[in-house]
Amino acid sequence: xxxxxxxxxxxxxxxxxxxxxxxxxxxxxxxxxxxxxxxxxxxxxxxxxxxxxxxxxxxxxxxxxxxxxxxxxxxxxxxxxxxxxxxxxxxxxxxxxxxxxxxxxxxxxxxxxxxxxxxxxxxxxxxxxxxxxxxxxxxxxxxxxxxxxxxxxxxxxxxxxxxxxxxxxxxxxxxxxxxxxxxxxxxxxxxxxxxxxxxxxxxxxxxxxxxxxxxxxxxxxxxxxxxxxxxxxxxxxxxxxxxxxxxxx
Numbered sequence: 001x002x003x004x005x006x007x008x009x010x011x012x013x014x015x016x017x018x019x020x021x022x023x024x025x026x027x028x029x030x031x032x033x034x035x036x037x038x039x040x041x042x043x044x045x046x047x048x049x050x051x052x053x054x055x056x057x058x059x060x061x062x063x064x065x066x067x068x069x070x071x072x073x074x075x076x077x078x079x080x081x082x083x084x085x086x087x088x089x090x091x092x093x094x095x096x097x098x099x100x101x102x103x104x105x106x107x108x109x110x111x112x113x114x115x116x117x118x119x120x121x122x123x124x125x126x127x128x129x130x131x132x133x134x135x136x137x138x139x140x141x142x143x144x145x146x147x148x149x150x151x152x153x154x155x156x157x158x159x160x161x162x163x164x165x166x167x168x169x170x171x172x173x174x175x176x177x178x179x180x181x182x183x184x185x186x187x188x189x190x191x192x193x194x195x196x197x198x199x200x201x202x203x204x205x206x207x208x209x210x211x212x213x214x215x216x217x218x219x220x221x222x223x224x225x226x227x228x229x230x231x232x233x234x235x236x237x238x239x240x241x242x243x244x245x246x247x248x249x
Contacts, residue, residue: 036063040114061101075092090196091201166194
């Protein structure tokens with residue numbers, strides 16, 4: 001009777017290696033995101049020289065393309081060669097950033113284009129990193145856990161900053177074209193990417209930031225101190241951008 005009333009011991013906790021091997025797809029995406037973060041940092045801080053920094057720029061975008069492809073496969077595991085499947089894939093944020101990486105991987109490296117890749121990799125790696133730390137021990141590496149908690153608490157501000165980079169990369173691609181550092185197709189292809197981000201269902205920050213920037217600019221140009229020619233130019237630009245924005249969102 002005493003043996004029957006004894007509570008069974010808690011199930012043994014998975015070790016680090018067992019945890020990683022039991023979640024192979026998630027582990028692969030986690031490792032590719034960490035590699036993206038490493039390459040992005042090495043590009044932003046070119047301690048090995050400009051030539052090495054350009055290589056790290058391409059590696060970061062290629063690693064992000066791999067992560068996005070794995071995530072897209074996770075979201076849509078059954079590939080179908082049809083317009084319906086393509087339309088469904090284009091609604092996924094992972095497809096957006098797969099296209100983003102392929103668009104910019106051979107372009108002139110600029111810091112603004114690496115920030116979205118870098119910050120998304122940091123944010124998405126945070127949750128799985130916590131699970132990895134839990135597999136090591138519930139109280140292991142508390143300074144890393146505190147850092148991850150701070151990143152999570154600032155997630156909204158980080159996503160707004162990413163959206164800001166996505167928006168201002170559009171005029172940057174036009175500037176790159178006229179300065180001889182970009183191709184003729186780059187602004188048009190990037191515009192297509194930006195329309196996908198504007199209509200994103202899972203991430204509304206690009207659309208929200210467009211609205212906030214418009215309100216802020218209209219508030220500024222309506223002040224009496226604003227010159228008339230500048231006001232007219234800004235209103236024309238707002239009207240043009242509004243016509244180019246996707247409808248039915």
